[in-house]
Amino acid sequence: MSRDEFLGQLLVGLINGSFYALLSLGLSIIFGLLGIVNVAQGAFYMAGAFFSWMMLQWLGIGYWPALILAPLAVAAFGVVLEKTMIFRVYGPDHMPGLLLTLGLLMAIQGMFVYIFGANARPYPVPAELRGGWDLDFVFLPKYRVWTVFASVTVCFTTWFIIEKTSLGRTLRAANENPVLTRSFGINVPALITMGFALGVALAGFAGVLAAPLYTVSPLMGVDLIIIVFAVVVVGGLGSIFGAIITSLGLGVIEGFAKVFYPQGSNMVIFIVMIIVLLIKPAGLFGSEK
C-alpha cells in the first residue's frame, strides 16, 4: 500500500469511526441512564439528516444553523417519545426497551418512506467546506476533515461534561441510584428525559454531518445502526470513554480491511464483536451490570 492509499484509508476509517462514535456515545448515555437499548438511534440519525434537508428546502435555513437546530428538533422529538412511551418500559429487564425501540425504528422509518419516498436526496456541501487541501502526499477533502473534527470535538465535550462536571456527577449518581438521588432534592425524572434528549441529539447531529456526505434517505439509519450496535457491544454498553475509543478504532480497522477485502470490511467488526462477546461479554471497557 502506498503512503497515499494508507492516509486515504485512514481518513475514511476515521470518518466512519466518527459517525460510529457519535451514535454509540448517544446509545451509551441512553443505556447508562435509562437502561434502554435504543435501537431507534438509527431513526434519530436519519431524522437529523432529514430535518436539515427540510430546513434547507422549505425554510432556506443552511447547513451551519442546521447543525444546531436539527439536533434540537430531534431532541424535542425524542422528549415527546420518552414522555409518552419509552418511560413505560424502564426496569431491570433490557429486552422490552430494545423491542419497543425496534418497533419505533420500523414505524419512524416507514413513516418517512411513506411521506418522502425511499429515494436519496442530495444535500449540498456548504461553500466554506468545498474542495480540499492538496498536500504533497495526499489530497484532504475539507468536508471530510471537518466531519472528523466536529465529531471528535462533540464527543470529547460530551465525555468531559459527563465525567468532569457537576452535571455529569449528578447524572452518574442518578444512573447508579435514582431513588436516593431524588431524596437529595434532585429531579431525576427530568434528568433522565434530558439524558435521552442528549443521546438522540447526538444522533441527530451525526445526521446533519452525514447529509452532504451520504445524501439524505429514510433508509440511511438502518444499516448503520447494526454496525453501531456491534461497536457498542465491543466497547461496552454504558462506558462513555469506551464508546469513543472503540468507535474510532473499529472505524480505522474497518477502513483498512476495505483495502484488502472491500466487500467484507463490515465483517471485521462483527468478527471482533463475536470474539469480544465470547471472551469479555461486558465489552472491552465495560463492567458487567
Added chain:
Amino acid sequence: MVTKNRLEVKNLQAFYGDSHVLHGVDLEIAEGEIVTIIGRNGVGKTTTLRAIMGILSNRRGSIKIAGQETIAARPEQIARIGVGYVPEERGIFASLSVADNLILPPIVAEGGMTIAEIYDLFPNLEERTASAGTRLSGGEQQMLAIARVLRTGASLLLLDEPTEGLAPTIVQRIGQAIDSMKRKGRTVLLIEQNIRFAMRVADRHYVMESGRIVDMIPRAQVAAKMQELQHYLGV
C-alpha cells in the same frame, strides 16, 4: 409560646404493593427535638421514614413538614422543603469519589455545615477525600452519609439505624454529630436498635409494633420503663 411542630404525622397508612404495612402511624416532633422510633425488626420503622421522605409513594393519611402537607409530594420536592435522609444501607455512590459524594446533595437551606466543619467533625473523611466512594469502611461510609446531609442545611433529618454494626469509637463520633445537630436546632428522627445510644441522644422515644405507634417514652421515664422497652425490642 407554642413550639412549632417540625413534623406531624397523622394516621399514616402505607402499602408495598398489596401488602398493608403501616396501619395508621401518628407522631409529632417539635422543632429542635431529637426523637427515636424503636421496635423489633419488620414492624415498619424504615417504612415510616421512607413514607415521610416520599420514597414509598403508596401512602395515605397526613404528613406535615413545617406545616406543609406532603402526603402527595415527590421525594425531590420533600427534600427541597428541608429534609435530609440517611438510609440504612447508607447509599454511598461507587461511581463517585468521597469528595463528590459529599457535595452531591444540593444545598436546600442556609445554615448547613461547611466542608471545614464537616472535616472537623469527621477527620477520617478528609483523609479519604479522593478515594472512590465504596473504598471506605462501613463506619467511614456512615459518617459520609451523615455528613452529606449535614452540608445541605436540611432542618429535619431522618436517620435509619446510624450506628448499626459500627465500632464504639465511631458510634461515639456519630453521637457527637447528633449533639451538634441539636446545638444547631435541627430536628432529628432516628431509628435505633441500640437502646443505650438512643437513651443518650434522644429527648423522646416512640415505640412501634405491627405498623403502629404503641407507646411514647420521654427521656425522664426511660430508666423506669427499661423492662418494657426491652420487651418491645424482643431482647
Added chain:
Amino acid sequence: MAVVDHVTTPSTRPTVNLVLSGIGLVLLVAAPFVIYPLFLVKMLCFCLFACAFNLLAHTTGLLSFGHAAFFGSAAYTAGYAAKAWGVPFEAAILIGTATGLGMGVAMGFISVRRHGLYFAMITLALAQMVYFLAFQLPFTHADDGLSGIPRGRALGFIDLNSDVMMYYATAVIFLIGYAIIYRVIHSPFGRILRAIRDNQPRAISLGYNVDTYKIAAFSLSAALSGLAGATKAIALHLATVYDVHWGMSGNVLVMAMLGGTETLFGPVVGAILVTVLDDYLAESGLPVPAVVGTTFVLCILLFRQGIVGELKKLFKL
C-alpha cells in the same frame, strides 16, 4: 414460577381446544378454494417459521435476532438442490432442513452461553455473516437471487406445479412441523428446558447440562426454520438475499411476539396478521413497516402477551 405457562398449564376446557382444532383443520382444507393459494402458501411458510422461532423463545426465553440465517440458507440450498441437481421435492426439503439444523448447531454452540441482550447481539452478528456469505457465494447470484426453482412432484407422482397441490403439500409440511413442536413442548425435554429457563442455577445444581439442552432447542428451532425456508423457496420458485437479511429476522420476531410467545398458536396468528397486513397494505400504498412497527410498539406497551396470550387471559382459557 416466574412465567405463566399457557402452553402446558392444563386447559380448563379441553373440548374447546378440540373444537378449535377441528375448525382449524376444516379451514386449512377449504382455504385454497376461497383464497389465492400461493398467498396461503407464503402465509403457511411464515406460520411455520414463526412457530419454529417461538420454539426457542418459549422454551428457553432466548430471543434470537438471527433466524433469517436458517430460513434463508435453507431456501438457497433447497433451491439449488432442486434446480441444479434436480433432486426430488422431498429430498430438497430435507436438504434445506438439514442446512438449518447444521447451521443451528454451529450458531447455537457459539451463542447459547449468553442470554438476553448479548445473545441477541451474537445471533445478529452471526446472521450478518451468513448474509454476507450469501452475497459472496456465486451460486446465490447475489442481488438477483436464485430463481427458476422447480417444484417437482410430491411422493413421486403429485404434480406440484398446480398451485392447489402445492398448497396442500405446504399444509402437510406445516402440520408436521407444528406437530413436532407440540410434541417437543409437551415432552420431558420441553419441561426441562422450561425449568432451565425459569431457574438456571437450580437446574445446574440438579445436574443438567444446560448448554447442551439449549443448543438442542436452538438446533431444532433452526432446523424447522430451515424447513419453512426450503418450502418457501420451492413453492415460490425463488430464494433471495432478503431471506437471509436481518429484516427477515426482525419480521419473524415481530410475528411471534405479536401473536404471543407464551402460547403455541400465538406465532401462527402473528404470522397471519403480518402477512395479511403486508399484502393488503402493499396495494394501498401505506407503509408496511410503519404499520407493523406501530402495531409492534402497541404490543410491547399494551398487550405484552401478544394477541393469543391476551385472549387466553381474557377468556381464562
